[in-house]
Amino acid sequence: MTLAKRQWSSTIVSTANEKSKDGREGKGKAPIRSGPRRRGAALLSAGSASSAGASFRFTVRHTDGKARWGRFETPHGPVDTPTFMPVGTQATVKGLTPEQLRSVEAHILLGNTYHLALRPGDELIASLGGLHRFMAWDGPILTDSGGFQVFSLADLRHIDDRAVVFKSHIDGAILELSPERAVEIQENLGSDIAMVLDECPPADADEARLRQAVRRTLIWAERCQKAHRRQDQVQFAIVQGATNLALREQCARELVAMDFPGYALGGFSVGESPEAMHAALEPCADMLPRDKPRYLMGVGRPEDLLAGVAAGIDMFDCVLPTRNGRNASAFTMDGPVKLRNACHRRDPRPLESDCPCYTCRTFSRAYLHHLFHAEEMLGPILVSLHNVAFYLRLMAQLRSAIAESRWEMFRQVCLARWRATT
């Protein structure tokens, strides 16, 4: 463990003399485009920003109130929106194979820049052909910028306009993350959608702190945009400002002027009440261009997804389906099911009778109950699979509801069913 401050690069986990079996050096810069030729690469003409835009076309196909049914094209295939992205923090959605994710119709995954840069290192992943090949996921991937994790997981040491300095939660090394390095990591990973580095203050930050965070977020967005090279990747900007709508407005206006291909709302679900978040979503979504995808970061519970979609959000991510799945808590259209509870001990019924996932097609609640009490890995696996399936089925159903102009009815029915059981 070293306490010397150094650049945050994959060399922190490789030794200077390490050599891989194929003779490549463990240290040093890996070429950014060392990966295999990717699907859709033919669509891209080298070095032209406008052609990159063409392979990332976003289309709103239908609106119903503020809710939007759309499609976002990426070099790794299309994503129908509104969409939910299962979280693959460390290059794996916990407990699930890519094959299982496909079986429940996952279309796009999220990867965490902070974790992957620390371990195994973004340059190592680049040298092995990029994140898609590394984790064997050939669909689209979005990576965050690492900022949120630096603020939430790491021991923060110093922040100024240049960069954020922090202590790794893995080995205590002192590292720094600048906007340019956040871009570099994500280009090494080769995600389809990269996020700009932002500053995300806690929900209880005072206005001065919020203003500072917005100011820095704007400076960093500009530097990320300037540093961005990779033509088969787009960058989304992030609007900060917590629940202060005037600050959000200012932040959004300046970012929109920079003309990013997509916009995210950051700084939600960081400690404020669900009501405060829900109330802010529609005005915040209204601040963003209609013809660009809108992403609500790190959200949320099924009811939060409905609130987001109603406000005009197109993309979501959250660890809840897999985290709750590992803890025996299942999502169903009739509300949560706690599989450890004694009432399931002899229950021959599936977890959710009309769910087409492997878990529900194959096993009883009694069996799942047994697996958790016996501390068998298969319990977390099967309930994570069901929960991801539940989220993705909810998104598919709400897309149909928007497309058929019955969104508000769909939303009300869902909320009524969930409320009846909680």
Next chain:
Amino acid sequence: MTLAKRQWSSTIVSTANEKSKDGREGKGKAPIRSGPRRRGAALLSAGSASSAGASFRFTVRHTDGKARWGRFETPHGPVDTPTFMPVGTQATVKGLTPEQLRSVEAHILLGNTYHLALRPGDELIASLGGLHRFMAWDGPILTDSGGFQVFSLADLRHIDDRAVVFKSHIDGAILELSPERAVEIQENLGSDIAMVLDECPPADADEARLRQAVRRTLIWAERCQKAHRRQDQVQFAIVQGATNLALREQCARELVAMDFPGYALGGFSVGESPEAMHAALEPCADMLPRDKPRYLMGVGRPEDLLAGVAAGIDMFDCVLPTRNGRNASAFTMDGPVKLRNACHRRDPRPLESDCPCYTCRTFSRAYLHHLFHAEEMLGPILVSLHNVAFYLRLMAQLRSAIAESRWEMFRQVCLARWRATT
């Protein structure tokens, strides 16, 4: 926790007043044949032992030296022998779905009577349609008698000819297992092959202790045979006697006179040297009828399987593939691969290049190395899958080798490859 001695039944984990959602009582005897109509049930005429024998036909198709290529028919489908049974102790092969087990051509699984009777209880499993339906495995299942686990896992309190009394490793309850109860549990589970209750002394037991164990094993075998009712299940007897061939001979002779449909060698791999076990296998196998399946319990490493097959053994089971898989240790035809080792950090090659399993078709050694260092569940899952695939592929290859009369060459080549790397 109660310390009152009581019958070892599923009621130890259910409360007297518990009622399941469908109104069935938690307590009381479940009907033994409450399960769904099973595949092959049409083959069985009610109550006739000889017709049960017909649906469990064992055929030796070809021999090469002592090695035998055969087929064992069961009500849940045929098993080609020599076969390896992945271990599903608690109604799950750790970390793997039935679908994944099918994908690597598992044909028959083993379940542990001791664990299942303690939790969730054999009568609960019976009330849910039996072990096949409970764990969603529609292929054949063999269950052990619980004896070995009582001697190895539980706190043994008393043993006499009537029963063994022990303290549960789960909740400390004092329980007893008699030959009749071992039969009842396995009939409740509904396995295709049940094992008689035996006494398995440690490898360092003196001759008096061994004689006592053989004597009791013989008495218990007879009582198990007498207690056995279920026509869609066969009972295998177990030969004890450690490495004392005279005792083994006596035990085998008396069991063969009882005419069981199959015979197992117990008391191997319990602490004796591999050489001592290997030397005893051929004489012990020779003591058993040629026209009945022979099962070497709890064995073993790939080299032990080769020694067993060379001696004329038809069936094996062992936790090694999944246990080692969870610990990042992979089996390959070029010897073990420890995936945590730094040499795999940048290795783009699959774990085993000519292995057709999902893990080897899909992921690099570098990725598997990353998963274990990041403590991700997917590492144990993927390497367990590969290891089970390795064992089953080895068995398929050696069956072909026996069928084509090139068994000895096959065995020598395997041993030479494994020795070269260890």
